Amino acid sequence: MIVIAALGWFSCENSESDIKALSDKNIQKDEATKVESFLSQGGAVKARLTAPVMLRVMAQARVDTPYVEFPKKLHVDFLTLRK
Numbered sequence: 001m002i003v004i005a006a007l008g009w010f011s012c013e014n015s016e017s018d019i020k021a022l023s024d025k026n027i028q029k030d031e032a033t034k035v036e037s038f039l040s041q042g043g044a045v046k047a048r049l050t051a052p053v054m055l056r057v058m059a060q061a062r063v064d065t066p067y068v069e070f071p072k073k074l075h076v077d078f079l080t081l082r083k
Contacts, residue, residue: 028058048077 035054039047051070059066 030056030058032056044081045079047079050075050077 032054033052035049035051037049038045039049051074052072053070055069055071057067057069
């Protein structure tokens, strides 16, 4: 029993630099394709956003704030209500 515990204790050893190298490479991104989104205010649609690709990057060690990017193109149609 002591031998098994000793093997378990000494078999899992990583240096801090190895752990940091693995976590630095891990970029968390959400990717969406053929995006269509609508913006509304007061119950009325004000704009329509379309994009072929949308990336949302999550907060991590190198990125303080999550952000959204449109790497290919972004098209926005602003809509006005005529009375």
